[in-house]
Amino acid sequence: MTSARPPFSDATYDRAALHRSDQDWLAEAWTRARVVPVSPKSAVPVTADCRVAFRDAADATDGVRRFLGLVGEVAYFTVTTEPDGDNWTTLREFGLQADELDAGLVVSAIALEQWHQRHTHCPRCGALTVETQAGWTRTCTNDGSEHFPRTDPAVIMLVHDGADRTLLGRGPQWGEGRFSTLAGFVEPGESLEAAVTREVFEEVGIGVRDVRYLASQPWPFPASLMIGFFARLDGDASITLDPVEMAEAAWFTRDEVADAARWTDEQAQPDPSRRLRGISPKLSISRFLIDQWLDGAR
Numbered sequence: 685m686t687s688a689r690p691p692f693s694d695a696t697y698d699r700a701a702l703h704r705s706d707q708d709w710l711a712e713a714w715t716r717a718r719v720v721p722v723s724p725k726s727a728v729p730v731t732a733d734c735r736v737a738f739r740d741a742a743d744a745t746d747g748v749r750r751f752l753g754l755v756g757e758v759a760y761f762t763v764t765t766e767p768d769g770d771n772w773t774t775l776r777e778f779g780l781q782a783d784e785l786d787a788g789l790v791v792s793a794i795a796l797e798q799w800h801q802r803h804t805h806c807p808r809c810g811a812l813t814v815e816t817q818a819g820w821t822r823t824c825t826n827d828g829s830e831h832f833p834r835t836d837p838a839v840i841m842l843v844h845d846g847a848d849r850t851l852l853g854r855g856p857q858w859g860e861g862r863f864s865t866l867a868g869f870v871e872p873g874e875s876l877e878a879a880v881t882r883e884v885f886e887e888v889g890i891g892v893r894d895v896r897y898l899a900s901q902p903w904p905f906p907a908s909l910m911i912g913f914f915a916r917l918d919g920d921a922s923i924t925l926d927p928v929e930m931a932e933a934a935w936f937t938r939d940e941v942a943d944a945a946r947w948t949d950e951q952a953q954p955d956p957s958r959r960l961r962g963i964s965p966k967l968s969i970s971r972f973l974i975d976q977w978l979d980g981a982r
């Protein structure tokens with residue numbers, strides 16, 4: 685059985701955006717806040733059972749407060765601070781075991797922090813910008829223009845042949861034997877479907893059709909939104925690699941992919957004679973797409 689959606693993709697709290705400009709409400713909410721501390725490098729403190737080690741407002745370090753949202757009467761904020769213990773870790777490490785609400789809050793907290801770090805100056809005039817709207821905008825100190833958090837759309841696609849094979853690739857930075865689905869950023873002026881078709885052709889030189897959306901996943905390292913598709917081979921299946929983007933790519937059968945998934949999950953010793961010996965970890969939307977395909981989706 686596979687889950688219906690990728691990790692981090694559910695709405696687990698109310699963003700309550702109408703409160704972001706209400707200073708009185710924010711000040712009152714802070715007194716009963718649960719605070720998600722995040723480090724500038726995207727680490728958060730976690731407990732032994734993989735819950736976020738939330739702080740009370742009184743125990744939170746000084747720093748910029750950003751309002752994340754509400755769960756019932758509980759107001760969640762995030763504050764950026766350097767790690768103050770040895771229990772700080774990253775979402776990549778604890779995300780799979782994390783509570784869905786915790787993971788959702790951390791994803792937003794990290795995405796905001798990464799955006800603020802990278803957008804200190806106005807793109808129009810170059811003057812300094814300051815945080816406004818409880819952390820959800822930046823406003824230029826010179827011309828008053830408002831700037832909103834960036835999310836960069838990236839398509840990620842499982843290419844299949846309509847029968848028993850899928851095409852997986854290995855990036856130059858990955859270990860031998862470890863493959864994943866293809867992916868790439870959407871370019872200005874391009875639809876998602878066109879980006880899927882272009883990226884597949886650029887990376888492996890094949891045509892696809894029947895491009896079908898499945899699910900999306902925020903990936904705040906630093907600002908991606910991964911948008912997942914299936915795409916079906918159209919025409920010749922022979923591969924022409926882009927050697928900059930891809931170290932290798934190949935078609936694999938369901939049995940080969942299922943074995944690699946098991947070896948990856950169980951951290952088991954793979955069959956050394958196989959070309960495919962490991963695939964994307966469970967945390968990723970890549971793996972979600974692969975699991976859907978293994979379950980028979982087209």
Ligand SMILES: [Zn+2]
Nearest residue numbers: 806809824827
């Ligand atoms: Zn400006």
